[in-house]
Structure formats: C-alpha cells, structure tokens
Amino acid sequence: xxxxxxxxxxxxxxxxxxxxxxxxxxxxxxxxxxxxxxxxxxxxxxxxxxxxxxxxxxxxxxxxxxxxxxxxxxxxxxxxxxxxxxxxxxxxxxxxxxxxxxxxxxxxxxxxxxxxxxxxxxxxxxxxxxxxxxxxxxxxxxxxxxxxxxxxxxxxxxxxxxxxxxxxxxxxxxxxxxxxxxxxxxxxxxxxxxxxxxxxxxxxxxxxxxxxxxxxxxxxxxxxxxxxxxxxxxxxxxxxxxxxxxxxxxxxxxxxxxxxxxxxxxxxxxxxxxxxxxxxxxxxxxxxxxxxxxxxxxxxxxxxxxxxxxxxxxx
Numbered sequence: 001x002x003x004x005x006x007x008x009x010x011x012x013x014x015x016x017x018x019x020x021x022x023x024x025x026x027x028x029x030x031x032x033x034x035x036x037x038x039x040x041x042x043x044x045x046x047x048x049x050x051x052x053x054x055x056x057x058x059x060x061x062x063x064x065x066x067x068x069x070x071x072x073x074x075x076x077x078x079x080x081x082x083x084x085x086x087x088x089x090x091x092x093x094x095x096x097x098x099x100x101x102x103x104x105x106x107x108x109x110x111x112x113x114x115x116x117x118x119x120x121x122x123x124x125x126x127x128x129x130x131x132x133x134x135x136x137x138x139x140x141x142x143x144x145x146x147x148x149x150x151x152x153x154x155x156x157x158x159x160x161x162x163x164x165x166x167x168x169x170x171x172x173x174x175x176x177x178x179x180x181x182x183x184x185x186x187x188x189x190x191x192x193x194x195x196x197x198x199x200x201x202x203x204x205x206x207x208x209x210x211x212x213x214x215x216x217x218x219x220x221x222x223x224x225x226x227x228x229x230x231x232x233x234x235x236x237x238x239x240x241x242x243x244x245x246x247x248x249x250x251x252x253x254x255x256x257x258x259x260x261x262x263x264x265x266x267x268x269x270x271x272x273x274x275x276x277x278x279x280x281x282x283x284x285x286x287x288x289x290x291x292x293x294x295x296x297x298x299x300x301x302x303x304x305x306x307x308x309x310x311x312x313x314x315x
Contacts, residue, residue: 026103026146034150037096040088041151045158047085049166052297054078056170059289092151100147104139111135128219129212137207145314152311156304163300170290170297177276178269178301185265185305192261193312196254199247206240206247213240262309266302273298 027034054074062070111134123131167175213236277294280286286294 023142023146026106027099029106030099030102033095034099037092037099037151038154040091041155042158044085044088044092045155045162047081047088048159048303049162049300050078050081052166052293052300055296056289056293059292060287064289096147096151100143103146104143107139107142108135111139127212129210129214130208133204133208133211138204148314149311152307156307156311159300159304159307163297163304166300167294167297170294171280171286174273174276174280174286174294178273178298181265181269181272182305185262185309188261188265189258189309189312192254192258196251196258199251199254203244203247203251206244210240210244213237258309262306266306269302270295270298 054077058071058074061067062074115131164175164179167178273295277286277291281288281291
C-alpha cells in the first residue's frame with residue numbers, strides 16, 4: 001500500500017520550474033530598484049547619442065555660419081548632460097551591484113537550506129571544498145551576470161536601434177554597409193564563445209578541486225603531521241595545482257582568441273567606413289560635415305556591439 005502511494009506521488013509530482021524562470025524569480029524582491037536601474041541605463045544610452053548629434057550640427061551649421069555663441073552653449077549643454085550621466089552611472093554601478101548581491105544572498109540561503117535536506121550519501125560523495133565553491137565563487141559569477149546581463153542587453157539594444165536610425169539620417173547607404181558587416185562579427189563571436197565556454201567550465205571544475213584539496217589538507221593536518229605524511233600531501237596538492245594552471249592556460253587562450261578576433265572585426269568596421277565614406281565623399285554623395293560626423297558616430301554602433309561581446313564572454 002505504501003509502495004503504491006509512493007508511485008502515485010512520483011507520477012503526479014509537478015515538474016521543477018525551468019532554470020531560467022527560477023533565475024528570474026530572484027529579481028522579484030528587487031523589482032522596483034531593478035526598474036530604476038533599467039531606467040537609468042536608458043538615460044545613459046540616450047545621453048550617449050547627444051555628442052554625435054551636436055557634432056553634426058556644429059560641422060554643418062554652427063561653425064560654417066560662425067555661430068560661436070551657439071557653439072559654446074551647445075558645449076555647456078553637452079557637459080551638463082555628461083555630469084548627469086556620471087550620476088546615473090554611479091547609480092547603476094552601485095545599486096545595480098547591490099541587486100546582484102541581494103540575489104546572491106537569497107540564492108546562497110536557498111542552496112544552504114537545500115544542503116540541509118540532502119542525505120549523508122551526498123556529503124560522502126562530494127568534497128566539502130567543492131560544495132563551498134558552489135556557495136561562494138560560483139554564486140558570485142551568477143550575481144554578476146544578474147546585474148550586468150539585463151543592463152548590457154538593454155543598453156546595447158537601445159544603442160543599436162538608435163544608432164541605426166540616426167546613422168540612416170546621415171547616409172542610408174553607408175549605414176546599410178556597416179550593418180551588413182555585423183553578422184560576420186556575430187558568427188566569429190559565436191564560434192569563439194563555444195570554445196571559451198568549455199574552457200572556463202573546465203577551469204571552474206579545477207577551482208572546486210583545488211578548494212577541496214586545501215580543505216582536506218587543512219582539516220586533516222593533525223593526522224598528516226602525526227604520520228609524517230606532509231610529502232604525500234604536498235605532491236597531491238601540486239598535482240591539483242598543476243591541473244588548475246593548465247585549465248587557466250586554456251581558458252585565457254580561448255579568451256585571447258575571442259577578444260583579438262572580435263576586436264579585429266570591430267576595427268575592420270572603421271576601415272570599411274573610412275574607405276566607403278571616402279569614395280562617397282569623392283563622388284559627391286556625402287558632404288564633408290556629414291562624412292566627419294559619420295566617422296565619429298559609427299562608434300554608436302560599434303560600442304554596443306563590443307558590450308554584447310563582453311556579455312557573451314560573461315554568459
């Protein structure tokens with residue numbers, strides 16, 4: 001009878017919620033602060049659009065028409081906006097990180113509560129150092145993603161859309177050329193990211209191993225000294241330490257390939273615009289003021305792409 005009841009319970013037990021839904025749920029207690037954080041990020045992105053707009057106005061109107069008073073006023077307005085952006089960035093950096101810390105605290109509490117319910121067999125099969133790594137450094141990485149992830153995606157999305165609209169008002173053909181090149185960067189980043197993900201996963205495993213080795217050695221130091229077993233413990237630790245070093249080497253090599261490859265593509269964007277814009281200028285399809293503004297403003301597109309690349313690395 002008890003066996004049947006157990007079977008029925010197993011069959012009717014609800015499936016655990018999806019991992020992403022569980023992760024998002026931790027934003028709940030911080031939703032008001034999170035909304036303010038996203039609002040501040042929106043204003044930061046909007047202010048970032050001001051400088052190229054003012055540059056375009058100066059090069060095409062204010063300077064040629066010798067409106068020097070307007071030039072000074074425009075500069076003061078931009079400086080004021082940059083001061084506001086400084087305060088917004090402070091808010092995002094401080095309170096955004098505090099959101100991550102709050103989520104990390106709750107995750108750690110839930111994980112600790114879960115550990116209390118696990119059978120003795122689990123602790124026999126898993127070293128204490130590895131469990132501690134899950135509760136500390138691993139959760140720190142998760143909280144950093146919780147803070148920077150939504151912020152970077154939000155700002156980058158706004159900046160990419162905004163830069164496309166603005167650059168199109170300067171010259172639609174040049175804008176399409178630069179946006180057509182974007183999928184190349186996405187493909188390169190995607191290929192490199194997979195290798196980097198695997199390398200960093202291996203490094204996290206060795207980090208847990210070295211923590212477990214240290215924990216085991218420290219807690220058993222009396223036994224080690226009593227049996228004069230220090231040499232064996234040192235040899236065991238050095239082996240784990242070497243594995244960690246090798247895992248770090250692989251992860252940093254993958255990171256180097258990722259950064260150098262994606263940076264080359266973004267640098268190539270500038271070369272493409274330099275050549276294409278120069279040809280357009282020679283053919284009379286764009287004015288010198290618009291060409292200069294486009295060269296300055298193309299960073300509106302490249303900067304959020306770089307941010308997304310950083311997000312991919314963190315993810």
